[in-house]
Amino acid sequence: MWNFNTNITEHNRQIMVNKSVEVAQIEKEWARRANARFDWEKLKDSYIVRQFKKITHIGIAAMKDESKLQRLNHVMSEMEEIYSGGKVCLSTGDCHALEPGLTRLLATSRDYDLLQEVWVKWREVTGKKMKNLYSEFVELINEAHRDGGYSDTAAAWKSKYESETFEQDIEDLFIQLGPLYKQLHAFVRRKLMSVYGKDKFPTSGHIPAHLFGNMWSQQWNSLLDLLQPYDKESVDVTPAMKEQNYTALKMFQVSDEFFQSLGMLKMPKAFWEHSMIEKPKGRQVQCHASAWNFYNKKDFRVKQCTDVTMSDLITVHHEMGHIEYYLMYKDKPIVFQNGANPGFHEAVGDVLALSVSTPKHLQKINLLKNVVDDKESDINFMLSMALDKIAFLPFGYLMDQWRWSVFSGETPPSQYNEKWWQLRCKYQGISPPVMRSEDDFDPGAKYHIPANTPYIRYFVSFIIQFQFHKALCKAANQTGPLHTCDIYRSKEAGKLLSDVLKLGSSKPWEYAMEKIVGSRKMDAAPVMEYFKPLIDWLVEQNSQDESIGWEDECPMPPT
Numbered sequence: 001m002w003n004f005n006t007n008i009t010e011h012n013r014q015i016m017v018n019k020s021v022e023v024a025q026i027e028k029e030w031a032r033r034a035n036a037r038f039d040w041e042k043l044k045d046s047y048i049v050r051q052f053k054k055i056t057h058i059g060i061a062a063m064k065d066e067s068k069l070q071r072l073n074h075v076m077s078e079m080e081e082i083y084s085g086g087k088v089c090l091s092t093g094d095c096h097a098l099e100p101g102l103t104r105l106l107a108t109s110r111d112y113d114l115l116q117e118v119w120v121k122w123r124e125v126t127g128k129k130m131k132n133l134y135s136e137f138v139e140l141i142n143e144a145h146r147d148g149g150y151s152d153t154a155a156a157w158k159s160k161y162e163s164e165t166f167e168q169d170i171e172d173l174f175i176q177l178g179p180l181y182k183q184l185h186a187f188v189r190r191k192l193m194s195v196y197g198k199d200k201f202p203t204s205g206h207i208p209a210h211l212f213g214n215m216w217s218q219q220w221n222s223l224l225d226l227l228q229p230y231d232k233e234s235v236d237v238t239p240a241m242k243e244q245n246y247t248a249l250k251m252f253q254v255s256d257e258f259f260q261s262l263g264m265l266k267m268p269k270a271f272w273e274h275s276m277i278e279k280p281k282g283r284q285v286q287c288h289a290s291a292w293n294f295y296n297k298k299d300f301r302v303k304q305c306t307d308v309t310m311s312d313l314i315t316v317h318h319e320m321g322h323i324e325y326y327l328m329y330k331d332k333p334i335v336f337q338n339g340a341n342p343g344f345h346e347a348v349g350d351v352l353a354l355s356v357s358t359p360k361h362l363q364k365i366n367l368l369k370n371v372v373d374d375k376e377s378d379i380n381f382m383l384s385m386a387l388d389k390i391a392f393l394p395f396g397y398l399m400d401q402w403r404w405s406v407f408s409g410e411t412p413p414s415q416y417n418e419k420w421w422q423l424r425c426k427y428q429g430i431s432p433p434v435m436r437s438e439d440d441f442d443p444g445a446k447y448h449i450p451a452n453t454p455y456i457r458y459f460v461s462f463i464i465q466f467q468f469h470k471a472l473c474k475a476a477n478q479t480g481p482l483h484t485c486d487i488y489r490s491k492e493a494g495k496l497l498s499d500v501l502k503l504g505s506s507k508p509w510e511y512a513m514e515k516i517v518g519s520r521k522m523d524a525a526p527v528m529e530y531f532k533p534l535i536d537w538l539v540e541q542n543s544q545d546e547s548i549g550w551e552d553e554c555p556m557p558p559t
């Protein structure tokens with residue numbers, strides 16, 4: 001897997017696909033033996049039962065027909081190759097890959113037509129090319145999960161949260177945070193109208209999808225220079241990082257030092273020796289950042305095409321958070337070497353990044369000079385955080401609403417793109433800048449679809465990371481408002497987090513949640529508490545705007 005992702009060739013694909021089938025045979029044999037020899041569900045010891053449950057639930061390895069499993073792995077590798085090889089040549093003559101070229105263009109250009117060209121062409125060279133592969137993939141992966149005892153792939157994915165009310169719980173959270181998103185959407189729409197002209201916006205209230213500084217309209221931080229309401233030193237420290245000749249290595253060292261300041265584990269030698277932290281020349285790699293556990297207690301790696309930007313500094317903390325979790329549970333039985341639930345794994349690094357992002361921390365590490373502690377600076381900062389954390393919520397929610405509907409058969413291949421845009425228009429209040437059809441396959445333009453990485457985990461993470469942040473700030477005796485908290489160097493905060501990470505998935509996630517935050521449920525209250533001053537400010541800013549919100553239906557794009 002590692003070799004294919006860091007050097008995409010036919011040769012490495014073949015090895016990876018064959019290896020996956022080999023590993024599946026071993027997992028299938030162990031599951032068979034466990035079920036044949038033990039009536040394990042009746043055992044008294046819940047710890048033992050939990051291990052048997054993990055041994056006998058082996059994902060797609062349960063596929064009975066080996067040639068189909070071979071084909072499934074091959075189709076997945078083909079979609080990943082299409083995505084990672086995506087290159088766009090613009091009318092300006094330049095050609096770019098997603099990272100860093102198209103990402104930088106989208107983040108910095110304010111040219112409506114150029115942004116539209118980048119947006120359309122990326123979808124042509126990725127999603128459009130994998131539509132048939134994806135419908136074949138859906139058939140195969142559903143068969144694999146049915147062989148494993150699930151009704152479909154969505155049921156297998158949801159089972160990771162071990163909760164009958166999981167879907168209802170996340171819908172409740174999404175509804176609870178809807179008004180906050182709507183206020184942010186209205187504020188951003190008004191600002192973008194003043195930049196691009198009202199005539200570029202549909203009367204339905206939607207915002208054209210290509211104007212957010214992000215290929216998927218999922219996080220809007222790159223618009224901060226347009227949106228920052230008060231004229232203060234920007235909290236986007238990208239320029240300072242460039243001035244100080246930051247390198248990818250330096251960014252990883254800054255993150256490593258933060259973890260150590262909490263008394264947590266430092267990155268092992270193998271991490272520094274084997275990670276791929278920059279895009280290599282002369283070979284095709286999968287650039288989407290990821291963290292790798294080699295399950296040998298020594299070898300843990302990050303693969304990231306790191307760009308010297310603040311956004312990538314946050315991603316570095318996110319990926320290192322995964323490594324920290326791997327290190328914390330490395331001595332647990334292999335079956336327990338997972339997050340308490342997938343959302344926990346996505347939250348670890350982000351929790352630390354909530355402290356790193358504060359102006360006072362950025363000043364501590366010399367990336368911000370004169371931090372002024374006044375209301376206007378506060379609003380500037382909280383807006384920058386909302387452009388990351390609140391803007392994301394509908395996208396984090398809808399990605400798997402779409403996929404669950406595809407796996408369940410509710411959305412057939414003939415309606416993939418229609419369903420996708422229904423959700424995007426309804427939940428995000430964004431619209432396609434040009435006509436879309438079923439020849440397009442826009443979900444495939446987002447890494448996690450061809451890579452088959454579940455996504456609701458990020459929605460869960462964006463909620464629980466604020467619960468963790470609140471608990472760790474209390475442990476660190478931080479007394480000010482939640483959005484000003486920085487747990488840097490707090491051994492108490494580090495211990496509270498570490499004790500839970502060490503559990504891996506050996507206990508139900510509600511038990512782990514209770515150990516950190518004192519309650520067993522996901523709760524949006526800390527998010528609301530963190531952003532309270534900003535919410536009040538946005539409501540006041542939007543008070544003249546009668547058209548807050550948008551129509552459910554997608555508007556007709558401009559012809």
Ligand SMILES: C[C@H](NC(=O)O)C(=O)O
Nearest residue numbers: 218288289290318448458
């Ligand atoms: C939020 C999610 N993070 C990740 O993949 O690590 C993304 O980038 O879409």
Ligand SMILES: [Zn+2]
Nearest residue numbers: 318322345346
């Ligand atoms: Zn992650």
